[in-house]
Amino acid sequence: MRIAMPVEFTSPSPANEVAENFARAQTFVICETESEKCEIVKNSAQNTTSGAGVKAAQIIIDQDADAVIARRIGENAFDIFKEAHLPVYKAEYVTVEENLAAFSRETLPLYVSPSPKGYRKRRGRPV
Amino acid sequence: MNIAVLSGKGGAGKTFVAVNLTMVVPHALYVDADVEEPDGRFFFPADNLEAKDVTVGVPVVDPHLCTGCRKCVDFCRFHALSFINGAVRTFPKLCHACGGCMLVCPEGAITECRKPVGRIRAGRYFDHRLLFGELIPGEQTGVPVIEELLADIGEVEHAIIDCPPGAGCPVTACVQATDYCLVVMEPTRFGVHDFIATERLLKTLGKPYGVILNKSTSASTPGGQYCIDNALPVLARIPYDPAIASIHSEGKLVVEENEAQGHNFIDLRERLQKEVGR
Structure with missing residues (x-):
């Protein structure tokens, strides 16, 4: 299975933290659960003025991901994933590795509704 | 002539200036183009408004x-x-x-x-035609409502257009249909900062403009100084006065309630005519 997570790094490492926000993350890491290989995909929606969630969700779908793990998920992205039958899990741990392990143990909760509105990633904040 | 009443910063006093200026210009049409937060209606108790969807x-x-x-x-x-x-x-x-x-x-x-995406209500208050634009909450942009409002102005001698704040697309849409821009500035540093953004837009569009210093305390404010330094025409100063704020906050027209401000707005009209005529 291909699991996608928003991150703020440009090279894949299991120790990377899952980003605070989905649509405005710098990159996505896509992890193959069988081979345990990870690749990084740039998030071209990061600095878009509107509709970042739609664009970011499109990127994930186009990467043939099977599931998403995120800390927050906006309404538009949530709707698209729902329509594409892509489950979105809540990231309950800090790193990509920990969340992936929890996903394999089937202990991560599933998002049943989008996160509350009003979150914007602050620029220039240390990552 | 079509006069746009603008500000960089929100809460600078656009509606305050626009509604009171309308009252001292005979037969002037008032257009509330601040479609995201339309509050011009509070000052004109007009009934029987005709509404249409945009x-x-x-x-x-x-x-x-x-x-x-x-x-x-x-x-x-x-x-x-x-x-x-x-x-x-x-x-x-x-x-x-x-x-x-x-x-x-x-x-x-x-x-x-x-x-x-919105609606336009039309009405009358004494000798003034009124047009109020409203955007449906949650909609992306007020520009379609503004464009239709401006198209509805038609042939009039004078229109006072109460614009949205800032310097973005809705403001640009408003300004394009106008002959002169009155920029209401709160003379604080914050007000000057946002004024400069609007000023850059007006320079880019090649529109003539003048300043109204609202909530003015003395000549030595950052806003007053900015106007002196840049040789900008200050068409009126409205004092920082709780009595004026109180009248306005009750939805009343200050030109009808406060004699000094009545004269102030008539002076503004005279100065405006000179500026536009230049």
Whole structure:
């Protein structure tokens, strides 16, 4: 299975933290659960003025991901994933590795509704 | 002449200036183009307003004609279209109704359906015609409502256009139809900062403008100094006075309630006529 997570790094490492926000993350890491290989995909929606969630969700779908793990998920992205039958899990741990392990143990909760509105990633904040 | 009443900063006093200026210009039309926060109506107790909807064309995709080339999805900079499970899905809330997706679709699979985004109410108050624009909350842009408002002005001698704050697309849409811009400045550092953004827009569009210093305490404010340093015409100063604020906050017209301000606005009208005539 291909699991996608928003991150703020440009090279894949299991120790990377899952980003605070989905649509405005710098990159996505896509992890193959069988081979345990990870690749990084740039998030071209990061600095878009509107509709970042739609664009970011499109990127994930186009990467043939099977599931998403995120800390927050906006309404538009949530709707698209729902329509594409892509489950979105809540990231309950800090790193990509920990969340992936929890996903394999089937202990991560599933998002049943989008996160509350009003979150914007602050620029220039240390990552 | 069409006069746009603008400000950089919100809460500088655009509506205050626009409604009171309207009252001292005989037969002037008042246009509330601050469609995101329309409050001009509170000052004109006009009944029997005529209302009409403002609609925009949002895309509808015919799944039988769509070949899944994704040209529309790639084209839309507002990301109002996505491609899921072999079909295009639209997000009307994100759509700016530019019509670009219909143009780029090689199959002619996209047509438009009308969606209401706001309304315009028209009324009268004594010798003044009134037009109030309203955007439906949650809509992306007020520009379609503003464009229709400005089209509804028609042939009038004088129109006072109460604009949105800032220097973005809605302000640009308002300013294009005007002969002169009155920029209401709160003479604080914050006010000056936002004034400069609006000033840059007006210079780019080549529109003549003058300043009204609202909530003015003395000549030595950052705003007053900015006008001196840049040789900007200050057409009026409105004092920082709780009595004025109190009248306005009750939805009353200060030109009708406060004699000094009545004269102040008549002086503003005279100065404005000179400025526009230059």
